[in-house]
Amino acid sequence: MANGTPEIQYYEHELNIRRVIEQSDLQGLDQALIICDLSSLERKLRLWQKLLPRIKPHYAVKCNDNPVLVKFLADLGAGFDCASKNELKLVLGFGVSPERIIFAHPCRPASHLKYAKEQEVVNGTVDNEFEVYKLSQHFPNSNLIVRFKSEAKKALCPLGEKYGCDAEADAPALMILSKALGLKVTGTSFHVGSGCSEMEAYDRAVEKAENIFRFGELIGHNMNLLDVGGGFPGIDDELFEEIAVAVNTSVQLRFPDERVKVIAEPGRFFVEAAYTLVCKIHAKREVRNENGRLEKLMYYLNDGIYGVFAAMFYYPEELTPVLYLDDVESRPKFKSVMWGPSCDALDKISDNWLLPNLNCGDLLGFRNMGAYTVPIASPFNGFDVPETRYFLAKRL
Ligand SMILES: Cc1ncc(COP(=O)(O)O)c(C=O)c1O
The missing domain is CATH 3.20.20.10 (Alanine racemase)
Structure with a gap:
């Protein structure tokens, strides 16, 4: 953003979030990213x-x-x-x-x-x-x-x-x-x-x-x-x-x-519909029972309930992550817990999603994150509020 004016990127027809992600260096970015249409x-x-x-x-x-x-x-x-x-x-x-x-x-x-x-x-x-x-x-x-x-x-x-x-x-x-x-x-x-x-x-x-x-x-x-x-x-x-x-x-x-x-x-x-939040898994743990069987997978995302997910407390709408992987449907699914990045144990985004076995560095997208999100988000525990990038159709 130069002189308070944001850089706006233009797209033809429809905004392709996956392409935006591929063209952004999200692996080099520890913050989550907001894509604003x-x-x-x-x-x-x-x-x-x-x-x-x-x-x-x-x-x-x-x-x-x-x-x-x-x-x-x-x-x-x-x-x-x-x-x-x-x-x-x-x-x-x-x-x-x-x-x-x-x-x-x-x-x-x-x-x-x-x-x-x-x-x-x-x-x-x-x-x-x-x-x-x-x-x-x-x-x-x-x-x-x-x-x-x-x-x-x-x-x-x-x-x-x-x-x-x-x-x-x-x-x-x-x-x-x-x-x-x-x-x-x-x-x-x-x-x-x-x-x-x-x-x-x-x-x-x-x-x-x-x-x-x-x-x-x-x-x-x-x-x-x-x-x-x-x-x-x-x-x-x-x-x-x-x-x-x-x-x-x-x-x-x-x-x-x-x-x-x-x-x-x-x-x-x-x-509400203008924002897609893209989070990255930056840490992962396996939880096993006393017999050594895998009970669940736990992931740590780079945004949580003290960040953009703060709205979950006020407006508890069902969140469904989008996985930017090619063969999601065919992979076995596991009970998955999603934690936010802070050291606080309340900072849990979900504990009942069924997802394939994901890895550190994998990205998750959350659509419709434009309402009552960023204004409530705080940099609690030293984790920055996500950066926003702006996109506009060349012609409607
Ligand atoms: C006075 C007032 N006007 C407008 C709004 C926005 O309403 P909505 O979230 O239904 O778009 C609110 C939201 O709480 C409000 O308090």
Whole structure:
């Protein structure tokens, strides 16, 4: 990366991970490697625009704050959901205008609010009366977006215990309080939970949003922004299509007035599929029982749960390694335990994979590692967070 600008390598048609690996000196590299396909982000944005034309996506920066990805999405015209001063700085630094940003954290430190005020990022979420008072003190001219709780029955990571007020009891009270303090409520938001797989969740939430809009208008707020949050899948485009139909139908039914601006805060949707992590086995042990029979094989990879696999704790999706070997199917399989590189015994990636007998230096690929991975990863125990290399299709 020269002068903060990454080197981007171009490919024809499809990114061939195996070829990238063959052309990279991974044996000479002790760190794991992330292969980032920027074109995947562009494809996702086009898919979103095709299936949800009324809803403007505001990429949730928390999901992956890699500046290269953020700039790429900024240049494509996406909006942004920022949760902190530093995320705001990052996005504004790429020339994104404040109107393209929602400060979507309902509990913000005063200094972050001060920065948002200086930068004129006026749209921000709120879900309790203490924050309403805080806003009246630190950012009274902002637009308050009341975040309410409405959770999917099935989601990888529910968020409702931490954020979102009760739509029936608390939201009207917050709007009355705001009115009394001379503050503007201009919209409402929700998040059904990250990795949502319950279609009906969106309509349940949009119905509550409609009631909040009605109440807000009744007491004189100028309600004009509906934020349908996140929850959109990162790798299952068919599920996304079904969700898009459900969201469109609900929004058109309950918010037919096109003057209401509708936005969303997808994170996982944009970036999950863009990353492939390539790890190398750097050590190996055989575990035998008292009769000397092989019980299992243990491998030590150059990334683990304190690194990019940190997301496994938060979003326990099934991981399937890709082996870059020619005759994988025909080889006998053994119970295999995968450890991360640190000295910590909790640093275990899996203990139940069936794999052929692998060797030190063999490589394992993990697809779809772009969401909630690198921003959480740490160089714990002195093991570096993987380097990222960027690829882009010559023409989509
Ligand atoms: C406020 C907010 N918006 C958006 C997102 C991104 O949602 P998702 O992971 O479903 O894409 C999150 C994730 O937790 C969030 O907390």
